[in-house]
Amino acid sequence: MRATVTAHRDYTVAEIDPRLYGSFVEHLGRAVYTGIYEPDHPTADADGFRQDVIDLVKEIDVPITRYPGGNFVSAYNWEDGIGPKEDRPVRLDLAWHTSESNEVGIHEFADWAEKAGTEMMLAVNLGSRGLDEARNFLEYVNHPGGSYWSDLRKANGRDAPWDVKLWCLGNEMDGPWQIGQKTAAEYGRIAFETAKAMRASDKSIELVVCGSSSPKMATYPEWEATVLDYTYDAVDYVSLHMYFDDHDANPQSFLGKSVLLDDYIDTIAAVIKQTKTKKRSSHDVYISFDEWNVWYHSAEQDKAILQGNEGWPFAPPLLEDTYDFADVLQVGSIINSFIRRADVVKIGCLAQLVNVIAPIMTVKGGPAWRQTIFYPYLYGSQYGRGTSLDIRIDSPTFDTDFAKGIKYLDASAVAADDGALTFFFVNRNLSEPIELDVALGGFDQSKIIMDKVIEGFDLKAVNGPDGEPVAPTDGKNATVTNGRLSATLPPASYRMIRIGA
Structure with a gap:
């Protein structure tokens, strides 16, 4: 099977916002407790954070981390997580039917984020609470001092403000599972008024309004149209969420599902454009894909x-999914979709970071390890920063019950910040290799400087605390000759090739 890709220096999509490679830590399951925080663990530092987890997060280089939810935030009182730990209340978490000790709150999470080298992306509760609690939380976090909430922060041990720029106005408010679910009009009104109050407190912040929690929602995409009609000039991003499954146990069909993501992004990009035109606005709103x-x-x-x-x-x-080799290919294709649409998707948060549907897993009192999906996320974050190229792919195709003409070859390309040209390839064909021919128009890069491939595993192969067999190896026989990159992509494979001068 043969496929071609055309990339040209002069044909670009946009600069990639580094925050495209963000993640998410929710008070859910073992994401926080025995995930990032386990005071009795052998690697725990003086503040109780697992150093083995911090090391893996730093390996990925996670630019932002969304916190504290997720569904959890819609019944969360942020004040429960400040002050002396012995005075903090235990609450019932209605979202996940568990109990919450509040031993980790904003101070502790901020300390962890600093240690892990990631910025905070905070969410406010617009489910059971509203405008007043949101602006108080912002004042506590960002105001330098001289007010009630900022002085309380100082009294609780943090003198300087954290200066968090990115704030989510609630979570999945369209969902019937959400505490405080609202209609689009109800949510649009409260989101607008909350945005107005928060901007009055701090003009430097960026705000994310809730879009559809899934393209399967009955209200999609009318929800976005209504919510943006209320909030367009007051917010900077609309939040989208999407999860992928293989409940039909059809691996070939599963590997094609990222085309549904493409349609989702394109549809909401059109709603954004239509709203901007309707309002005759000069303001731009982008997509924050902050759960996927x-x-x-x-x-x-x-x-x-x-x-x-x-x-x-x-x-x-x-939600402790054990990821397999098939998921490597899916996650690789999802990241490719984001890169190819870097003009509209500026923020992404892989949900989640540790233990809960996560690339990093831990054993309580024991080791941490890399799940299979760790690697496409790692390579995207490390080498997918720069300018997204507007590539053309010519490939044989396959059909599914949800889409026709899905290309076996999925790809994205980045003119990276370090001067390299980076290609991310996924061969979705389960039985045949792809003979790849890439035309490099206008580029003088001609030397393979890095070539990593994940291939040859059973689709159900997994990693675990006793070993990480599903891992990348060095690719072989890729060449660049006369402005053309040639390589063979094995069946069912993920491959990253970097070309330097």
Whole structure:
């Protein structure tokens, strides 16, 4: 099977916002407790954070981390997580039917973020609460001093403000599972008024308004049209969420599902453009895809807790998907979609970072390890920063029940900040290699400087605490001759090739 790609120096999409490679830590399952925070762990530092986890997060170079939710935030009182730990209340978390000790709050998470080298992306509760609590939270976090909430922050041990720039106005407010679900009009009004108040407090912040929690929602895309009609000039991003599954147990079909993501992005980009035109606005709104991942492996094992049959356990294992080799290919294609649409998608958060549908897993008291999906996320974050190229792909195709003409070759290309030209390839064909021919128009890069491939594994192969067999190896036989890159992509493979001068 043969496929061609055309890349030209003069044909670009946009500069890639580094925050495209962000992630997410929610008070859910073991993401926080025995995930990032475990005071009794052998690697724990003086503040109780697992150093082995911090090291893996720093390896990825996660630019932003969304916190504290997620569904959790819609019934969360942020004040519960400040002050002496012994005085903090234990609350029932209605979102995930667990209990929350509040041992980790904004101070602790901010300390962890600094250690891990990531910026905070904070969410306010617009489910059970509203404008007043949101502006108080912002004042506590960002105001330098001389006011009630900023002085309380100082009294609690943090003199300088954290100066958090990115704030989410609630979470998935269209969802019937959400505490405080609202209609689009109800949410649009409160989101606008909250945005207005928060900007009056701090003009430097960026605000994210809730879009559809899935393209499967009955209100999609009317939700975005209504919400943006209320909020367009007051916000900077509209939030989208999407998860991918293989409940039909059809691997070929599963590997084509990223085309649904492409349609989702294109549709909401059109709604944004239409709203801008309607309002005759000079303001630009972009997409924050702040929840995305494969999520279905753990569905059955989670039911007892989520249905309340286990009472209100503290930090139980929830949403702990064990990712396999097929998920490597899916995550690689998802990241490719984001790169190719860097003109409209500026922020992305892989959900989540540790233990909960995560690239990093831990054993309580034991090791941390890299799940299979760690690697496409790692390579995107490390080498996918720069300018997205507007490439053309000519490839044989396959059909599914949800889309026709899906290309077996999925790809993206980045003129990277370090001067290299980076290609990310996924061969979706499960049985045949792809003979790849890439035309490099206007580029003088001609030397393969890095070539990594993940291939040859059973689609169900996994990593675990006792070993990480699903891992990249050095690619072979890629060449650049007379402005053309040639390589063979093995069946069912992920490959990153970097070309330097």
